[in-house]
Amino acid sequence: MHQKRRPFLALATAVFCLSAFFASMAVAQANDTIKFGLSMPLSGTQALFGADQVKAAQWAVADINAKGGVNGKQLEMILIDTAADPQLGINAAKRFVSVDKLPIFLTSWSAVVKAVAPIANREKVLELSVGANSPEIATLGDYVYTTFPLADVDVSALAQYSHKTLGKQSAAVMYINNDSGVEGANIYKSMFEKSGGKIVAYEAYDAKATDFTGALLKVKAANPEIIHIQGLITDLPQVIAQMRQLGITQRVSSYSAGYNPKVIEQLGAAAEGLIVTSLAPGVNDNPNVAAFIKRWQTTEKRTPNGLPYTQYLYDSPYIVAELFKWIAKNKLPATGENLRKALITIKDFDLPMTGMLEVGADHRVKKPVYLLTVEKGAFVPLATIK
Amino acid sequence: MTFSILLQILWTGLAISSYAVLFAMSFSLILKVVKIWNFAQAGFMCLVFYSLYVCLNIFDWPMWIGVLASFFITSVSAIGFFRYGIETLRARNSTSLTFFILTLVVSQFMGYFFAMCFGTEPISITKNIMSPVIMVGGIVISHWDLQALGLTTLTVLTLFVIMHKTHLGQFMSAVADHPTLARLYGIDVNRVYLYTIVLACLLMTVGMYLFGLKVAMLPNTPLQMMLLAVIATLLGGMGQVFGAAAAAILLSLLQSLSVFVIPSEWQSLLIYAFLFLTILFFPQGFSWQTMKSFLGGGKT
Amino acid sequence: MEYVISVLVLMGIYVILSSSFNLIIGYGGLISIAHPIFFALGAYTCGVLSVNMSIWPPLAVALGAGLALVFSLMLSLPSLRISGDYLLITSIGFQLGLLEVIKHLSFTGGASGLGNIPNVVDFGDRSTVFAAISIALAALVFVFIRWLIRGPYGLLISAMRDDELVYTSLGRNAMKVKLVIFGIGCACAGLAGGLYAYYYQYVNPDQFEILQSSMILTMVVVGGMGSQWGPVVGAVLLLFMPQAIGFLNFPPSVMAPLQGLLYSSLVIIFLFVRPQGLMAAFDRNSSRPSK
Numbered sequence: 006m007h008q009k010r011r012p013f014l015a016l017a018t019a020v021f022c023l024s025a026f027f028a029s030m031a032v033a034q035a036n037d038t039i040k041f042g043l044s045m046p047l048s049g050t051q052a053l054f055g056a057d058q059v060k061a062a063q064w065a066v067a068d069i070n071a072k073g074g075v076n077g078k079q080l081e082m083i084l085i086d087t088a089a090d091p092q093l094g095i096n097a098a099k100r101f102v103s104v105d106k107l108p109i110f111l112t113s114w115s116a117v118v119k120a121v122a123p124i125a126n127r128e129k130v131l132e133l134s135v136g137a138n139s140p141e142i143a144t145l146g147d148y149v150y151t152t153f154p155l156a157d158v159d160v161s162a163l164a165q166y167s168h169k170t171l172g173k174q175s176a177a178v179m180y181i182n183n184d185s186g187v188e189g190a191n192i193y194k195s196m197f198e199k200s201g202g203k204i205v206a207y208e209a210y211d212a213k214a215t216d217f218t219g220a221l222l223k224v225k226a227a228n229p230e231i232i233h234i235q236g237l238i239t240d241l242p243q244v245i246a247q248m249r250q251l252g253i254t255q256r257v258s259s260y261s262a263g264y265n266p267k268v269i270e271q272l273g274a275a276a277e278g279l280i281v282t283s284l285a286p287g288v289n290d291n292p293n294v295a296a297f298i299k300r301w302q303t304t305e306k307r308t309p310n311g312l313p314y315t316q317y318l319y320d321s322p323y324i325v326a327e328l329f330k331w332i333a334k335n336k337l338p339a340t341g342e343n344l345r346k347a348l349i350t351i352k353d354f355d356l357p358m359t360g361m362l363e364v365g366a367d368h369r370v371k372k373p374v375y376l377l378t379v380e381k382g383a384f385v386p387l388a389t390i391k
Numbered sequence: 392m393t394f395s396i397l398l399q400i401l402w403t404g405l406a407i408s409s410y411a412v413l414f415a416m417s418f419s420l421i422l423k424v425v426k427i428w429n430f431a432q433a434g435f436m437c438l439v440f441y442s443l444y445v446c447l448n449i450f451d452w453p454m455w456i457g458v459l460a461s462f463f464i465t466s467v468s469a470i471g472f473f474r475y476g477i478e479t480l481r482a483r484n485s486t487s488l489t490f491f492i493l494t495l496v497v498s499q500f501m502g503y504f505f506a507m508c509f510g511t512e513p514i515s516i517t518k519n520i521m522s523p524v525i526m527v528g529g530i531v532i533s534h535w536d537l538q539a540l541g542l543t544t545l546t547v548l549t550l551f552v553i554m555h556k557t558h559l560g561q562f563m564s565a566v567a568d569h570p571t572l573a574r575l576y577g578i579d580v581n582r583v584y585l586y587t588i589v590l591a592c593l594l595m596t597v598g599m600y601l602f603g604l605k606v607a608m609l610p611n612t613p614l615q616m617m618l619l620a621v622i623a624t625l626l627g628g629m630g631q632v633f634g635a636a637a638a639a640i641l642l643s644l645l646q647s648l649s650v651f652v653i654p655s656e657w658q659s660l661l662i663y664a665f666l667f668l669t670i671l672f673f674p675q676g677f678s679w680q681t682m683k684s685f686l687g688g689g690k691t
Numbered sequence: 692m693e694y695v696i697s698v699l700v701l702m703g704i705y706v707i708l709s710s711s712f713n714l715i716i717g718y719g720g721l722i723s724i725a726h727p728i729f730f731a732l733g734a735y736t737c738g739v740l741s742v743n744m745s746i747w748p749p750l751a752v753a754l755g756a757g758l759a760l761v762f763s764l765m766l767s768l769p770s771l772r773i774s775g776d777y778l779l780i781t782s783i784g785f786q787l788g789l790l791e792v793i794k795h796l797s798f799t800g801g802a803s804g805l806g807n808i809p810n811v812v813d814f815g816d817r818s819t820v821f822a823a824i825s826i827a828l829a830a831l832v833f834v835f836i837r838w839l840i841r842g843p844y845g846l847l848i849s850a851m852r853d854d855e856l857v858y859t860s861l862g863r864n865a866m867k868v869k870l871v872i873f874g875i876g877c878a879c880a881g882l883a884g885g886l887y888a889y890y891y892q893y894v895n896p897d898q899f900e901i902l903q904s905s906m907i908l909t910m911v912v913v914g915g916m917g918s919q920w921g922p923v924v925g926a927v928l929l930l931f932m933p934q935a936i937g938f939l940n941f942p943p944s945v946m947a948p949l950q951g952l953l954y955s956s957l958v959i960i961f962l963f964v965r966p967q968g969l970m971a972a973f974d975r976n977s978s979r980p981s982k
Contacts, residue, residue, distance in 0.1 A: 048948065050609065052510065091804060091895045103693035116895060119806045123892040127810065127817070139803065182795070184803030211659040212802075213615055215606040218403040219650025219658070222396050239513045242520060243606065250524050251399070251531050271520050271607075428776070479963060488722050489962060491779055492908060495724075496958045499905055503951035614901070618787070621780055657795065663788025667769070670781050674773040 038081040039074070039339075041325050042110030044097035044117070049088035050239070051114065054311045058113070058136065059084060061315035064300070065322040075326045076333045082322065083107065091120035098124045098132075108341040109328070111321050113314075115139035115184055122149045130341040131328075131348065135321050136314045138261075139184055140192070143368040148345060150364060152324060153317050154372045156189045159282040160235070160260055162374035162390040164196035167231050167258060167280075170388070177206035177229035179220060179244065181236040189235040189260060205229045210240070217244050218251065225253050233258045242271040249275040256280065261313060269382055276379045280387060283375040285313035285359050287386055290375070293357050320356035327351060395529045404647030406536035409543040411639040413598030414616055415623035416550065417591040419635035422624060424567045424587040427477060428487075430494040432595065432620070434501030436613035439465045439592075439599040441505050444516055462596040469588050472497065502610045513607035516600075520607070539601045546597050547636060550590065554632070559586055567630060619643070622666050626673060696818040700890050702930050703825025704883045707832045709910040709922035711879035714836055716908075717917035718845075719872040720852040725766065725782035727903040728789050729759040729877040733884025734894045738805045739798060741889075748811045752885030759881025760874050762789075767873045771866060786904070793896050804895030811889055821890050828886060832879050837919055839875070848872060902951070909954045913961050915968025924970050929954070 043062055046055035066082050074080055083105050085097035094117030101107045102124060112118055113136035125132035126146040134142050134149065138156040142149065167173045176197050180190035186209070194204050206227035208220040221244070224232060232255050234244055241263055248257070249272075258280040269276045288295045297316065301309050309315045331347040332339060354362045364370055376387040414436070421429040442464045446457035476497070480489055522535040554560035565573040566583045574580050602608070602616075620635075623642055627634030642665060649661055712726045733755035740751045770781040794802040812820045839845060851858045851865045859865050888894050906929065914925025933950050961968060 050513075090897065091893060092898055095891060095893070099694055099697050103697075116803055116897075119804065120891070120893045120895065122806065123808075123810070141803075141806075145806075182802065184801065187801065209654065213612075213659060216403070216407050216647070218400060218407075219647055222399060223650065226393070226396060239607065239609075246520050250522070250533055252526075270518060271515075273519055273521060275521055428779070483966075485966075486720070487776060488716065488720065489966065491722055492912065492958065493962055496905065496908075496955045496962075499901075500952065500955035500959065503948040503955060507948035507952065618784065622784075625780065660788060660791050660795070663784050663791065666781065666784035666788070670773065670777055671769050674777060 038079045039329050040081045040083055040105065040107055041322075042083045042085070042097070042101035042105065042107045043321075044085045044087045044094060044101070044110065044112045044121075046089040046114065047084075047086040049090065051089040054314060055087075055089070055113075057309040057311065057315050058318040060305075061309070061319040062111075062322055065319045069322055069326055075329050080322060080326060087112070087114070087117050089114040089117060091116045094118075094120050095124065097121075098130075102128050102130055108339050109133065109325060109344050111135050111325075113137050115142065118142055118149070119145060122146050125149055125341075128341070129345075131344045133321065133324070135317050138189075140188055145368075148341060150345075150348060150368050152321065152362060152364070152370060153314075154284050154370055154374075156185070156260070157192050158371060159284055159374045160189050160192045161196040163233070163258055163260065163280070163282050163376065164193045164202075165200050166376060166388065166390060167233070168197055168200040168202040171231065171256075173202065173230040175203045175205045175227075175229045175231075177208070177224045177227055177232045178204060179206075179208050179210065179217075179224060179232065179234045179236070181212055181240060182209045183212050185237070185262075186235045190233075193233050193235065210236075210244070212240075214240070215243065217247050221248050221251055221253060224248075225251060229255060231256050231258060234263070235260060237262050238265050238267060242268050245272055245275060245279070261311075264313065264377060264384065265311065266308060266384075269379060269384075273382075276382075279379045281377050281384070283313045283377060284372055285316040285375070286373075287375060287377075289386060290389070291358065291360060297358060316358035319358045320354075320362075323356055324354055324362075327354060399530050400647050400650075401644065402530055402532065402536065404644045405640070406533075406539045407647065408640045408643030409539035410598040410602045411616070411619055411623070411643045412543055412636045413546065413594045413601075415620040415627070415635045415639035416547070416632050417594040417598070418617070418620040419624040419627065419632045420587060420591050420594070423630045423632060424563050425473070425477075425584050426567075426570075427490055428494065428621075429591075430491065430617065431472060431497040431501075432591075433613040433617045434498035435465055435469055435592070436595055436599055436616070437498075437501050437505050437610055438468060439596050440516075440603050440608055440613075441509060443600065443603060444509075444514060447516055458596060458600055461599075462592060465596060466589050466592040469592050470585060473584065473588055498614060502614070505610045509610070513609050515607040516603040520605070522604075535601075535605055538604075542597055542601065546594065547633075550594070551633070553590070559583070563587060618662060618666070622662065622669060626665075626669050628675065693818055696822045698930065699822040700818065700825045700886075702927060703822070703827075703829040704887055705907075705910065705926040705930055706829040706923050707879055707883040707886075708907050709914065709926045710829075710833055710836055710919075711876040711883075712907050713911045713914075713916060713918075713922040714839075714879075715873055715876035717911060717921075718840060718848050718852065719869060719876070721767075721771075721869055721873055722776070722779040723766070723782035723873070724779070724901075724904040724908065725786040726877075726880050726907050727899040728786040729763060729880035730884040730887070730903070731790070731793070731894075731896070731899040732759045732762055733881030734888040735793065735799055735805065735884075736881070737885040737888040738808045738894045741809055741811070742805065742807060743798075745809075748885075748889060752882060752889075755885040755888075756878040756881035759884070760878040763874050763877035764870065767870050771869055771873075783901075786899075786901075790896050790899060799896075800894075802896060804893060806893045808888055808892040808894070810892060821886075825886055825890075828882065832882070833919070833923065836879075840919065905954060905958075909958050911968075912958050913968055915970035918968065918970045921968045921970040925968070 045059050046052050062082060066080050070079050085100060087094040087097055094112060098121040101110045109131040111133045112121060113134060115137040118134040118137045119141065121132060122145040125148040129148060132149045134151040136153050140155045140157050142151050142155055167176060178190050178193055180186035194207060197204060206224045206229060208223055210217055210220050234241060234257060236244060241259060245257055256278050261282050261284060263279060263281040264283050286294060298308060328344050328347040331351055332343050337343040348364055352364055356362055362370055374390045377384045378387040418429060418432055421427060439461050442461035443457050446452045446460050476493060480493065522533045524531050524533045554563060562578050562583045565578055566580055570580050619642055623639035624635045626638040646658055646661055649658055708726065708730060715721050715723060736755035736758050737751040740746045766781060766785045770778040793799045799805055847868055851868050855865050910925030910929050911922050915921025
């Protein structure tokens with residue numbers, strides 16, 4: 006009878022899914038390499054950045070292994086997609102911890118970093134945040150460290166520069182209403198005011214907005230000397246485009262999210278004068294960077310999305326290698342606890358793409374801030390702030 | 392707030408309302424004649440946009456051919472969806488729940504499909520999003536604004552003529568009021584549905600063309616635009632396509648003007664507030680009688 | 692093994708969600724897709740309460756469920772007054788609107804989410820304890836709904852759903868039944884939310900968007916709307932599916948949309964080929980196939 010077959014169908018599907026699941030888990034146990042995890046957005050709206058950052062990290066692992074690996078063993082990176090979604094980030098972290106049994110993993114995107122912090126702290130697994138900039142990251146717990154300067158570093162430097170060096174007495178701030186926007190805008194405001202300047206307009210815009218006329222007109226009415234936009238690459242060009250079209254001619258600044266060739270591409274002449282920050286050295290500051298960019302041109306035929314972030318991701322496997330070398334030297338087992346000890350004992354790292362890095366006891370890092378501006382359709386260095 | 396700022400906001404708000412009007416009318420038209428809450432519209436809006444993008448950027452066709460092509464593709468797909476999807480469920484006397492699930496899921500399916508094909512990077516039809524501006528009495532008027540208002544007015548007028556001055560329009564009203572009776576009168580109901588769908592696709596195409604010139608889009612952007620279209624339809628009154636258009640303009644303008652009263656980041660919440668107010672006070676659509684009865688406390 | 696156990700926790704949560712959603716949509720015939728927002732309300736209540744004061748977890752969870760119940764009335768009362776179709780539109784607006792409010796408030800952590808929810812299980816193996824609680828709660832909810840449906844109240848519900856006009860003309864208050872079912876369903880979602888918040892110790896508003904609605908909807912449609920075991924089967928299947936796909940190692944840019952594509956294709960296929968879902972034919976207490 007037909008009816009007898011239907012629960013069988015349901016059962017069969019369930020059994021299939023379950024066995025595929027268990028079988029692949031079994032395969033995941035492995036061999037003799039030094040493993041660490043990397044969870045990044047490989048799908049979703051952030052994939053264009055995530056994919057390039059992953060590629061940089063993969064190059065580093067290959068480069069390290071070509072030079073003999075870590076203490077003779079090959080370095081292996083286990084990669085999982087997070088789509089910049091906290092839930093998927095949590096799944097990835099759980100897999101790293103219980104399936105792959107890794108003592109250390111790297112991740113990025115503030116929401117993900119925060120979401121997996123409880124797991125890192127509970128399971129005593131070292132979580133390195135590479136690229137996320139929410140200031141909260143410094144307080145997420147004993148096992149969460151950032152190797153990338155948090156928002157207070159570059160935005161503060163920019164605010165001070167705008168007031169002290171560029172001489173702007175008044176500024177307007179526009180920001181996207183999400184965590185990076187809100188926190189970054191707050192930092193700009195407090196630093197600019199502390200420096201002696203005055204914030205004359207402070208407008209948020211919705212993450213899904215397509216029309217910023219209202220907020221822009223308020224900014225125009227306040228007549229600031231400079232306008233700082235704490236937004237993402239998805240909205241920044243639109244805001245500036247509408248701004249220029251409304252006859253707002255003041256200079257605009259943004260943070261590292263604005264350091265992206267897409268901005269120039271979409272805005273054309275309207276991008277002239279834009280000031281952005283970068284937390285990684287440029288071609289003139291570090292000889293390895295030119296070769297890095299050339300490698301992108303030859304293999305991918307383009308520059309990477311978010312060049313500074315890819316530089317930091319390139320350097321991360323080097324940090325991981327250093328940590329493992331230290332514990333081998335001190336004959337300690339490879340646990341998260343020991344890796345953490347390694348991190349705070351070594352403290353200073355000399356990295357190929359980003360130079361010196363000092364990991365502070367307060368879980369922060371301080372790095373020089375590189376300011377760039379758009380001149381004749383390209384980003385050129387403007388200043389370096391230590 | 393000076394007078395010129397107010398004028399600027401009114402002008403820009405009006406220009407922005409152009410595509411909102413078109414999307415609202417499209418939704419309202421389908422609801423009126425075909426009698427379904429077409430949440431699949433978001434998916435078809437995506438289809439218009441991405442086929443236009445492909446025609447312009449991958450095949451390098453000129454704009455007008457691209458627009459025609461995407462109109463054609465969307466119409467064919469929409470008709471197919473109606474024929475094989477909606478009609479099948481209708482033949483089975485499915486509940487409105489099933490229709491709803493189907494239309495919503497079709498939208499999502501198309502969203503994921505386009506996400507898979509085009510990645511989820513925001514893309515715009517043209518590389519450069521700046522549009523030349525002219526100044527008229529201190530108000531900034533961009534070429535896009537003029538094109539948007541011009542095209543929309545033309546489209547709305549065309550629809551008005553079709554619906555009120557042609558046989559098709561009469562048939563559409565007949566089918567909207569009573570499909571069975573219309574059939575008895577010899578009207579080919581299916582043919583009328585077809586034309587209605589094509590008209591709705593026309594509205595969508597013009598709307599997405601305008602929208603795509605201004606904004607970089609993600610696959611799930613249309614789903615958010617749909618909310619305004621739905622509220623405008625409710626507020627305008629079920630079965631009042633031009634009422635929905637007027638409501639769309641009103642809602643858009645209110646959203647733009649609200650920035651002077653509430654902090655800009657709360658603007659998006661406004662739309663939900665409107666939805667609630669509409670359901671609470673004007674579920675049958677806005678009418679002066681209902682308004683008076685609330686204000687005067689008298690009988691409707 | 693630990694990984695499997697953590698999936699079990701999620702499974703219990705989703706069984707509660709899909710069963711309670713089935714109560715609303717399958718048995719009650721009420722078209723609402725706002726289930727995730729009540730899930731969110733329960734999660735945020737527990738999160739906010741436990742971050743700011745030390746509160747007995749079961750109490751926080753109960754308060755979360757209670758808040759979800761109260762909010763459900765805010766949604767159902769005005770919309771059901773008009774008609775069932777209006778509930779649909781209002782539920783979308785309610786869900787998205789309330790999410791926007793949550794994203795703008797500071798005590799909920801705003802758009803970046805509420806983290807550092809304290810760990811309330813520090814005895815035994817944490818995941819196993821949570822898995823046990825989760826499965827137990829799921830079983831409890833399942834049994835409760837079954838008791839509700841099988842009992843005299845269940846007959847009232849079927850009668851109201853099948854022919855409301857007749858029901859009302861017999862002097863019964865259909866509105867009251869709808870409000871009660873909606874309330875119970877939403878309260879269960881709030882319960883699941885509390886469990887979720889305590890397990891993951893982090894709540895983020897993006898997790899409660901329309902994607903979540905469609906996932907729960909898929910579980911119910913595929914499993915069998917209006918059958919008792921249907922949502923359970925749907926939840927189990929749809930939870931293991933992405934895990935299985937995830938391990939198959941497709942190129943990642945294809946993965947996420949692929950999952951969404953699979954969910955929506957499943958629903959579409961089932962709507963046409965087997966509208967009563969996988970389990971409908973075997974359930975004595977299932978409703979008539981709601982085509």
